[in-house]
Amino acid sequence: MVNAEIIAVGSELLLGQIANTNAQFLSQQLAGLGINVYFHTVVGDNAGRLEQAVKTAQTRANLIIFTGGLGPTKDDLTKETISRLLGRRLVTDEEALRAIEAFFARTNRPMTENNKKQALILEGAAVLKNEHGMAPGMALTVDGITYMLLPGPPKEMQPMFTKYGAPFLRGVFSLSGRIESRVLRFFGIGESALETALADLIDAQSNPTIAPLANDGEVTLRLTAKHQDQAEAKRLLDEAEAAILTRVGRYCYGYNDETLFTKTLERLKERGWTIAAAESLTGGLFLEQLTAVPGASAAVSGGVVCYTNGVKEHLLGVPRPLLETNGAVSEPCARLLAENVRTMCDADVGISFTGVAGPDPLEGHPPGTVYVGIAIRGRDTTVHRLALSGTRDAIRTRTAKYGCFFLLETLAAGR
Numbered sequence: 001m002v003n004a005e006i007i008a009v010g011s012e013l014l015l016g017q018i019a020n021t022n023a024q025f026l027s028q029q030l031a032g033l034g035i036n037v038y039f040h041t042v043v044g045d046n047a048g049r050l051e052q053a054v055k056t057a058q059t060r061a062n063l064i065i066f067t068g069g070l071g072p073t074k075d076d077l078t079k080e081t082i083s084r085l086l087g088r089r090l091v092t093d094e095e096a097l098r099a100i101e102a103f104f105a106r107t108n109r110p111m112t113e114n115n116k117k118q119a120l121i122l123e124g125a126a127v128l129k130n131e132h133g134m135a136p137g138m139a140l141t142v143d144g145i146t147y148m149l150l151p152g153p154p155k156e157m158q159p160m161f162t163k164y165g166a167p168f169l170r171g172v173f174s175l176s177g178r179i180e181s182r183v184l185r186f187f188g189i190g191e192s193a194l195e196t197a198l199a200d201l202i203d204a205q206s207n208p209t210i211a212p213l214a215n216d217g218e219v220t221l222r223l224t225a226k227h228q229d230q231a232e233a234k235r236l237l238d239e240a241e242a243a244i245l246t247r248v249g250r251y252c253y254g255y256n257d258e259t260l261f262t263k264t265l266e267r268l269k270e271r272g273w274t275i276a277a278a279e280s281l282t283g284g285l286f287l288e289q290l291t292a293v294p295g296a297s298a299a300v301s302g303g304v305v306c307y308t309n310g311v312k313e314h315l316l317g318v319p320r321p322l323l324e325t326n327g328a329v330s331e332p333c334a335r336l337l338a339e340n341v342r343t344m345c346d347a348d349v350g351i352s353f354t355g356v357a358g359p360d361p362l363e364g365h366p367p368g369t370v371y372v373g374i375a376i377r378g379r380d381t382t383v384h385r386l387a388l389s390g391t392r393d394a395i396r397t398r399t400a401k402y403g404c405f406f407l408l409e410t411l412a413a414g415r
Contacts (some may be wrong), residue, residue, distance in 0.1 A: 002035045002173050005061040007053055009069035009078050010152055011044035022067040022150075022157055029161060031179040033169060034226065035063065045075040054085055062145050063169070068152030070135040072114045078149060083122055086142050090120040093127055096136045103134060122149075128164040132156045139168050146172055180233040184221045184241065187260060187405045189251040191219045197247050201240075208240050217398040218260075253408055260404035261289045267411045268299040268349070276345035277303035277403075278316055278337035280328065280354040281370065286400040301345040306337065316340045327363040329355055331371055331383045338373030339381055350375040351403050358392045367392070370399050372406055382410070 006023045013020050023040045030037050041057065043050045050069075057064045069078030083090050097119035104111035118135040121127055128137030128148075133156035139148040148165060150157045169175065186194060191214040195202065198221075202210050208225035223240050227233040245252055254263045268275055277287050284305045291300055304315060309328055312318040317340045318333055326332045334352050342350025351374055358367025368388035375381040384406050388395045 002063055002169075002175070003061050004030055004035050004037045004063040004065060005039040005041060005057040006037060007041045007043060007050075007057060007064060007066050008152075009043050009045065009050060009066060011046075011075075013042045013068075014044050021154055022152070025154065025158055026065060026067070026161065029166060031181060031224075033166060033175050034179050035169070035173075035175070036179075045069070045077065047077050047081050050077065050081045051085060054082070058145060063148070063173075064145060065148045065150065067150045067157055070118065070137070070149060070151050072112075072117050072135075076117075079120055079122065082147060082149065086122070086147070088125075088140075088142070089123045091123050092116070092119050093121045093136060094119075096121070096127065096130075096134075099130075100134045122147075126168060128160050128168070130156055130160055131163075132159055137161075137165065139165070139172075141172060179224060179226050180230065180237060181222055181224045182237050182241065183256045184223065184244065184252055185254045185256075185258060186219045186221070186248065186251040187217070187253055187401060189219065189248060190214075194219050194221075194248060194251070198244060201243060208236050210240065210244075217394070217401060250409075253405065260401050260408070262293050264404040264407055265290060265293045265296055265299055267408060269295070271348075271411070273348035274299055274301045274345075275349040275351060276301045276341045276347035278341035278350070278352040279303060279305050280307055280312070280337075280352075281357045282353045282396050282400050282403075283307060285396055286351070286353060286403055289400060301347040303345070304341055312337065316344070327365075329363050329365045329369055329371065331385065334371035334373035334383045335375075335381050338375035338383075342375045342377070348377045349407070351407065353399055353403060355386070355395075355399065357395045357399075368395050370395070370402075372399070372403050374403075374407055374410060376410070382406075 006026050008020050008023055012018050020042060027037045041053050043053045066078050069076045079090060100115055100119055101111060121138045122140055125138035125140040128139060130136045130151060133151055133153060135151050137150045137160050150160060191212055195212055208223045211222045213220050223237050225233040225236040253260060279286055287303045290296055306312045306316055309323050312328060313320050313323060316337055318336050322332055334354050337352035337354060338350040353372055355370030356362040356365050356367050370386040370388055372384045373381060386402060388398055
C-alpha cells in the first residue's frame with residue numbers, strides 16, 4: 001500500500017491569500033494512480049515548523065510530496081529543511097543551472113546570485129525538469145519513504161508532475177491498482193434525510209466507499225472503488241450507484257462536475273426548446289447562472305426582472321386586481337408571470353420566480369415563501385410552492401436552483 005501525505009509550504013496559504021489548489025490537483029492525480037492520500041498539511045515559511053510537519057508525516061506515510069519553497073529567496077526553505085533532516089547535501093544540477101542562465105539571457109535581464117539556489121537538488125535525487133519555470137523538482141527514497149519536491153506555482157507544478165512525477169512514482173512503487181471515483185449529485189433532499197435513507201449502505205461500505213457532502217443546498221455522494229482492473233472498479237461503482245438510485249433516484253440530477261444549470265441547459269438543447277424567465281425575488285439570478293454556461297444562446301430567449309408590482313402589471317400583464325387581491329407572492333401571480341413571459345419572448349418554456357427573500361415579511365408571508373411557475377407551450381402550467389429557510393442570499397440561490405430542479409423533473413416525466 002502506498003500512503004501519501006501532501007505538505008504545502010507557504011505562509012500565503014495560511015493567510016488565505018491563495019487557495020491550496022495544488023493539493024486538490026495532486027490528490028486527484030494520486031487517486032488515479034491507486035495511491036491513498038490520508039493527510040493534507042499546510043506549513044508557513046518556517047524551518048522549525050516544516051521540520052516538525054515532516055517528522056509527523058514520516059510516522060504515517062511512505063510517500064511525502066511537497067509543493068512550494070523551491071524558489072530563490074530566503075523564505076524558500078523546503079530543500080534546505082529536507083536536506084538537513086535526511087542528511088543529504090544540496091548539489092548543483094548543471095542542466096538546471098544552464099536553463100536558468102539561458103532564461104535570463106533570453107529575457108535580457110541580469111541574473112542575481114541567489115537565482116543559482118534554484119538549481120540546487122538533494123544529492124542522489126532524480127531530477128524532475130521544470131519546462132515552465134526555473135526551479136526543478138526532485139524525488140528520492142530514503143529508508144523506505146519517498147520524498148518528492150515540486151514547485152509551488154500551479155502552472156509549473158501540474159505539468160511537471162504529469163510528465164515526470166507520475167512516471168517516477170509508477171516505477172518506484174510498481175503501481176498497477178487504480179482508484180476510481182464517481183460523484184452523484186442530489187437536490188431537493190437534505191444531507192440528513194439522504195444519509196438516513198442510505199444508512200445501511202453507508203454502514204456496510206468497504207469497497208466502494210460512500211461519502212456524503214452537503215454544499216449550497218445540494219448534497220453529493222462520492223463513490224470510490226479500488227481495484228487492479230479498471231473495468232472491475234467501474235462495475236463496483238455501477239452496482240453501488242444502482243442500489244442508491246433505487247432509494248433516492250428522484251433527487252439525483254447529475255454526475256461529477258455537472259450543475260443544475262448545466263443539466264437544465266443540456267436537457268433544453270436536447271429537445272430544441274428555448275426558455276424565458278420572469279424573475280422577481282431572484283432578480284435575474286436564474287438567467288445569470290444559466291447564461292454563464294457555454295452554449296446558452298441556443299436555448300435562452302430572454303427574460304424580465306419584474307421586481308416591482310408596476311413591472312409585473314405593465315410589462316408582464318398581471319392584472320392590478322389580481323395583485324391587490326392575491327398579492328405578488330401567490331400562485332396566480334406566478335402562473336401568469338410564467339405564461340406571459342413565455343409568450344412575450346416566443347419561447348417554448350416560461351419560468352417565473354416570485355416570493356419573499358427576506359429579511360422582512362412581505363404581504364403577510366414570512367421570508368422563504370416562494371412560488372415557481374413553469375409554463376410549457378401546449379401544456380398546462382404548473383406552480384410549485386416552497387417554504388425555504390436561511391439567509392436572504394441562500395433563499396434566492398436555492399430558489400433559482402429549485403427552478404432548474406422542477407424543470408428537470410417535468411422534462412424527465414415527459415409532462
